[in-house]
Amino acid sequence: MGRRPAHKLPRSAKRRRVAAIALLALFGFTLSMQAAAQSLSKTGTATAKQGPRSDGIAVFLLVTINGNAAADLTEFTDRDGKLFVSREHAQQLGFRASYLSRVSPDTPLNAYPRLKIKYNRSLQSLSITAPFSVLTISTTKLGGKADPHTVAKASPGMVLNYDLYATHGNDNAITTSGFTQLRAFNDFGVFSDSYLSQAQRLPGAPGWQHSAVRMDTTFEHSLQDKEITVRFGDTLTDALAWTRQTRIGGLQIARDFTLQPYQSTAPLPAYFGSAALPSSVQLFVNGIQQYSGKVPAGPLQLNVMPTVSGAGQAQVVMTDALGRQTTVNFPFYSTTNLLRKGLTDWSFETGYVREDYGLRSFAYSAAPMVSGTIRRGLTNFITLESHAETSRGLVMGGVGTQFALGNWGTVSTSYAQSHYAGFTGSQYSIGYQLQRGPVGLGANTQRT
Numbered sequence: 001m002g003r004r005p006a007h008k009l010p011r012s013a014k015r016r017r018v019a020a021i022a023l024l025a026l027f028g029f030t031l032s033m034q035a036a037a038q039s040l041s042k043t044g045t046a047t048a049k050q051g052p053r054s055d056g057i058a059v060f061l062l063v064t065i066n067g068n069a070a071a072d073l074t075e076f077t078d079r080d081g082k083l084f085v086s087r088e089h090a091q092q093l094g095f096r097a098s099y100l101s102r103v104s105p106d107t108p109l110n111a112y113p114r115l116k117i118k119y120n121r122s123l124q125s126l127s128i129t130a131p132f133s134v135l136t137i138s139t140t141k142l143g144g145k146a147d148p149h150t151v152a153k154a155s156p157g158m159v160l161n162y163d164l165y166a167t168h169g170n171d172n173a174i175t176t177s178g179f180t181q182l183r184a185f186n187d188f189g190v191f192s193d194s195y196l197s198q199a200q201r202l203p204g205a206p207g208w209q210h211s212a213v214r215m216d217t218t219f220e221h222s223l224q225d226k227e228i229t230v231r232f233g234d235t236l237t238d239a240l241a242w243t244r245q246t247r248i249g250g251l252q253i254a255r256d257f258t259l260q261p262y263q264s265t266a267p268l269p270a271y272f273g274s275a276a277l278p279s280s281v282q283l284f285v286n287g288i289q290q291y292s293g294k295v296p297a298g299p300l301q302l303n304v305m306p307t308v309s310g311a312g313q314a315q316v317v318m319t320d321a322l323g324r325q326t327t328v329n330f331p332f333y334s335t336t337n338l339l340r341k342g343l344t345d346w347s348f349e350t351g352y353v354r355e356d357y358g359l360r361s362f363a364y365s366a367a368p369m370v371s372g373t374i375r376r377g378l379t380n381f382i383t384l385e386s387h388a389e390t391s392r393g394l395v396m397g398g399v400g401t402q403f404a405l406g407n408w409g410t411v412s413t414s415y416a417q418s419h420y421a422g423f424t425g426s427q428y429s430i431g432y433q434l435q436r437g438p439v440g441l442g443a444n445t446q447r448t
Helices: 012-049 086-093
Strands: 058-067 075-081 080-082 116-120 124-127 139-144 159-170 174-185 192-203 209-222 228-236 245-253 270-275 278-287 288-295 300-301 310-320 327-332 344-354 364-377 382-392 394-405 410-418 423-436 439-447
Touching: 012 364, 075 086, 245 364, 270 327, 278 300, 288 300
Parallel strands: 058 124, 139 300, 310 423
Antiparallel strands: 058 075, 075 080, 116 124, 159 174, 174 192, 192 209, 209 228, 228 245, 245 344, 270 300, 278 288, 278 310, 310 327, 344 364, 364 382, 382 394, 394 410, 410 423, 423 439
């Protein structure tokens, strides 16, 4: 069987087929490139929309608020020149929590209400000016405060005091007397023993006559840090203006402010103010400088330690860091009849009443007694006081007040009642005191 000859395409048909294939390839390549471009465009747009935001850099700055430098460096976040601070760090700088609660954590520091800031990048420092109402600044207290824990140390020793007296009369009568007191002391306390001795020779009398009487024998122990003194032996009970002291032999426990002599028990006149900038302060009392020092910006309380009793004039001179000077004058009235607010003075005694003091050495009542006194500063203007005592068949008690009339003196009142052997008695009093410089005015009445 013969082979069939192959069919050949014309040359023009081959050309058309090649052109069609090339056109299809170019169209497919164009579609793929367009799709790739669209995909890339979408990816780029998403990246631009979802790219990470810069959180800034952490900086540690030396901060001053109203001229007062912070104790430590404070951490901030610097975002394109704007400072951000966490609430914790802001509170450490002294901002009130109530103020910070009104500010969003995303608020830059320069947008905080009522604040003025000055940021120095090169010096890494930040200066803030803020009103005191948004800050938790403590009041600076100056003057009139002594160290309550100053404890004195005593070395062991012994002291002999004596007082001698002698007379010689025209009738050749000779009288000599001597008072002696022996004191021994160490860290634990003080022992004291006193005597009164007498010798005389009278005309016509055979020789010299001698006598000696023991006066007081006491051991005293002080708790200086607690301002308490304990006495055992012969002592005097405490008393108020409307009561009287009693000499006893026994035990006394009492508050003793003399153990801290530089601490004032009376209310101190005070000046309350504020310093916008760090300033120097001077205090003058009746024209004499009593205090000079520096204060930080913020509220301050300057206590006046009076050198006079009665009415006086105080002057406060403040000079700030810019050299601006402010002078404030105010009157005050000082008296030791009042106790400052919260201070308590008290005394408790028990023992036996001393009899024939100075005549017999060991004469005491057979009946025991108890006595107590207390004073309390209710406010800086009112002091309450009370006293009570009892012995066999006797009971006595009373109350009193001392209150100030501003710069016009003090008024005192009291009322007491006693009961003995079926009888009852009462006593009341009222008084007024005013001291102005060397001139004093006083009036008092006491009725039973």
